[in-house]
Amino acid sequence: MTSELDIFVGNTTLIDEDVYRLWLDGYSVSDAVALRVRSGILEQTGATAAVLQSDTMDHYRTFHMLERLLHAPPKLLHQLIFQIPPSRQALLIERYYTFDEAFVREVLGKKLSKGTKKDLDDISTKTGITLKSCRRQFDNFKRVFKVVEEMRGSLVDNIQQHFLLSDRLARDYAAIVFFANNRFETGKKKLQYLTFGDFAFCAELMIQNWTLGAVDSQVDDMDVDLDKEFLQDLKELKALVADKDLLDLHKSLVCTALRGKLGVFSEMEANFKNLSRGLVNVAAKLTHNKDVRDLFVDLVEKFVEPCRSDHWPLSDVRLFLNQYSASVHSLDGFRYQALWDRYMGTLRGCLLRLYHD
């Protein structure tokens, strides 16, 4: 006796959250059944393995049919085939677009292309996330990217509107899209200590301040492309380190203000010129795409690591950065105050977030 066909269709589509999770995690039906058995569900319900198998198959089939709709969530709301209560619809969508930290760290900033897709095997082996789940997450990134890439208006709003995600998740996707578009390098060994959250935080600041959208809300790609003009202008900041008088004056202003307030004052004093040169050079280099990509590497190399090696506490870093940014206003010979604020305001936020172990 073999089962040829075995289906269950409810007027209200039955969604089992546990099975959905297993499906999203990319487990095969048999693996999912095994995992469910291990969860002790048979003992709780008195069901048999065959029942579990049939149930899992059913749910998998349903999810498979729903997947097409989940690719364009508004369709899920308007479709007539599956009657699903709104709260369940939201749950389906949110879970479908939720990604694994380990996975996102692997692909963040990479081009969402076929080439990267081929690397998914390696990512799967490395992270222990099933290939299937990797593919789903990758395809989600790519799909969201494709839809919002050339759209006007706020990136987060666009994502929310087209994918009906929660605010939190939409912000994360905005970061992913932003990183993918600008191809920031995040995979280097020295960046491994950074979490997706760190990058997402920086991305948000950068979107707010460094993109076209920050100055003009009526252009295409406003939130995904950095403001080229701004990047060009950043070269002007070089004066801060190239002009020896300015550099000395800047240093003395900062040192005067922080004397006695900083635990690591002597180290700061000794390193000031290096740090300042690092930060300003990062800005000056941003005209080249290659250097834009290395932004985070540079920041960590030029600022985070030196400070960390001198054991600066975070509070001192904050005090320093605040003073470092503010002191420039007192440099009469420096004309690019607004530019400096736009640059340093964001960078300060990023650096503080990036400064941890």
Add this chain to the structure above:
Amino acid sequence: MPGKLKVKIVAGRHLPVMDRASDLTDAFVEVKFGNTTFKTDVYHKSLNPQWNSEWFKFEVDDEDLQDEPLQITVLDHDTYSANDAIGKVYIDIDPLLYSEAATVISGWFPIYDTIHGIRGEINVVVKVDLFNDLNRFRQSSCGVKFFCTTSIPKCYRAMIIHGFVEELVVNEDPEYQWIDRIRTPRASNEARQRLISLMSGELQRKIGLKVLEMRGNAVVGYLQCFDLEGESGLVVRAIGTACTLDKLSSPAAFLPACNSPSKEMKESPLVHPPSHGCRSTHNSPIHTASGSRLTQNFSVSVPTLIYTGMGSGSAGKEGGPFKGLLRQQTQSALEQREFPFFTLTAFPPGFLVHVGGVVSARSVKLLDRIHNPAFVGIMGNTRPYKLLDWNSFNSDEPETRDAWWAEIRQEIKSHAKALGCHAVVGYSESTSICEEVCILSASGTAAVLNPRLLQDGTVEGCLEQRLEENLLPGCGFCHIPYDELNMPFPAHLTYCCNCRKQKVPDVLFTTIDLPVDATVIGKGCLIQARLCRLKKKAQAEANATAISNLLPFMEYEVHTQLMNKLKLKGMNALFGLRIQISVGENMLMGLASATGVYLAALPTPGGIQIAGKTPNDGSYEQHISHMQKKINDTIAKNKELYEINPPEISEEIIGSPIPEPRQRSRLLRSQSESSDEVTELDLSHGKKDAFVLEIDDTDAMEDVHSLLTDVPPPSGFYSCNTEIMPGINNWTSEIQMFTSVRVIRLSSLNLTNQALNKNFNDLCENLLKSLYFKLRSMIPCCLCHVNFTVSLPEDELIQVTVTAVAITFDKNQALQTTKTHVEKSLQRASTDNEELLQFPLELCSDSLPPHPFPPAKEHLESASSNSGIPAAQRATSVDYSSFADRCSSWIELIKLKAQTIRRGSIKTTVTVEKSSPMGEGNFRNRSAPSCASSTVGVVKMTPLSFIPGAKITKYLGIINMFFIRETTSLREEGGVSGFLHAFIAEVFAMVRAHVAALGGNAVVSYIMKQCVFMENPNKNQAQCLINVSGDAVVFVRESELEVVSTQQPAANCQPACTGEVTT
């Protein structure tokens, strides 16, 4: 030209990409009705076209309006090649044809293609302007309401229940026409869909005509089925119960309906002499004479009965006052009334007087081309159509099938009479077809009905005898309707445990729902008997004979299983019994489902005793006693599980049982096609006591084992196949309707009866287990209306389809709020019922002043004296002579009452009519924000006739849909499971969309009548046909309703409005 149909095509959405180059579609729409077609403009390059067309107007006869579906085809425009079809929408406009239902159909419909499934949606608005046509010879029957619900629909009351209506139409199946060889599968599927749609429309119209002839205005319990007879054609047949319904809130339709029936009722005793013919056979059960009834394998038992005063000819003659023309018109109606059948399963309180037991009949027929009428039975010498005096053979096709069904119905009727009953309730018909063999089955419950709601004279004759027992709550229907001293079969009778006065049988089998007023102890449960029998593959006559020979044995075994399982559960009555026998190439399957309950009126069932054949063998003895212990334990456990603790009744009160204390069955049936010796199947187990299971061979051992393998549902779960579960009434509003399908392939190696039985049993048990598991989040819950269907699509395949609804209930009876609420609503329901019945009750007490009350007194006296007058004696003392007088007097009264009601209710009407649209508006407003993020409104579906926690405010019309889905890429669609899963989901979606477009928010009495699945994995192909039906309704949540009603203190209408019937 009495109608103008107006259609507007608004927009489309989610269309498929038809042009690969642009990834877009150039869509336009063809709107077709009858032979007229309109087209919209092409909307270029969009997947969401906005046509916003003009109103397309069709001027058509109402006959066409009833028959034809509106056909909307969405196409992709192609400049150079033929336009590609995207898909179609068929809209049945019938709901727009009666005034109280929907006024407009407007909404998003899924665009359906038989090859690709649903492909986007289209927004359509449909309206009908109907001109009244007073032509009495008209062919249309616009205005007759149809309900699938097998009880009086919730917001109506039955003025008159006229009785049985049936009709069938036949046609060639397009799939088997020569043209099918050259056309595409899509064209062929669409031809079939369209044909069935047309035939359904025609059928419904014809039934409507019959109802109008009977002066009714509605068909309740409408069941339409189609038989795919393959080469020999396509039969669409329908049965139903004609009624005159009156809407509780608005008596608008009631005015005309009320005058005419009363007029006809006066005539009815004249027109229906059959009642007297009927009575003559009453005291001598016919099946004593039935030995001679059978010729060969096929039943021609019918003629004898037909000619004894029942024929249509004689009726016509005696109905002298009728003019020739009228006679012709009413002839068919009269013929119908030969069958006092009711497709209803639940009745207004007091309608059902006694229940005799289940009656069923089966007949095996060989199919031949329908247009070849000469060949009817396999033995050419039996030609029922000759005997039945059909007047024409020109349009011969339906007559052949009609004759077959007429035979079966006659047989059912005679069985009912043998049980001392004049009517059959819970009546249904079904077929099972395999190649050219067809088993026709009919079954119902023999019953004695209260004439109050029956216009028909035929049923009067034997009614009054027990009328008085109506007054005994909860046990009257159990009392035997037949003559105790002249019993149709030997039975074990005791005094009713409730009233201690009347005789009751020890077990009762019925096909109806549990009457509302029945006293039940504990809870009920689903009981199934499952059986397989191998048969040799054979051709034509040999095959039919083989099947005929097997049938009686199957019936016997199914019955034994049911009986044993019932005992095992410690229960004594079955409701909703449905026995399905399916025929396949090499086997027969029997599946009986019913809901077992413990009726307080019936005696406590005895246990089951096991006896061995070889008493000397020690180890064997031990084994037997072990089994016995297991069985006893199971019974005890079940009693606990289902909370069956009947009050102890001492023997003296019950009185000594009637002599011949043998277990007898209440199930009477026959194999009309069985061999001569087995004419009436005696299911009373010969001389043995049925409680005793004799283990004389391994077969019997298996049986006992299989008895014990049925696992009770997990705790928190109950299941039944009736509308509601006895013993549970605090339903919450969460419901989940579902369909589950399983197909198993048997390994052909070990095909023995035992192996088959085991496989089949496991299949059903596993299916149930799966359901319990899937729905575990709803605990505590009850699976209601569990409907199993079995079919044998191929040699080694068994297909089981289950549709049911899971309803959660409030386990915590202690929760005072709910309890009181439930009580309140129950109370309200009962007052409602009283209100509902007020007029008929008065009627009876007026017309039969001495009868209703004195007998009650008599009961008291005799109960104390404990000897009681034998029921038979009292029965004979009934005064027949006054019958006619009474008849006419209560007809007068109906007229009188009707008038007063009319006058009295005008005020009510106004307020209600004002309030109901507002109530609806309220509901719509409400529903919108509740699913604010979603544009798709929720449509509930349920096989039940009600929605827990809500009140149905409006019936919008019948939903009757037929779909075909075919694929040539089975693997790509996820195999057979993926294919069927998607298809069923699509069917649900299309039903919901139609209901929503009618302005409804639920389908009640939903049923999947057919799910025919065929596959050919080697060719990567599969095809499936699904037929579903139900009633589209508007419901309002009780909580919302209360708000509405307090807002509008329309004192008069409140009982009608808020009276929630949660039964």
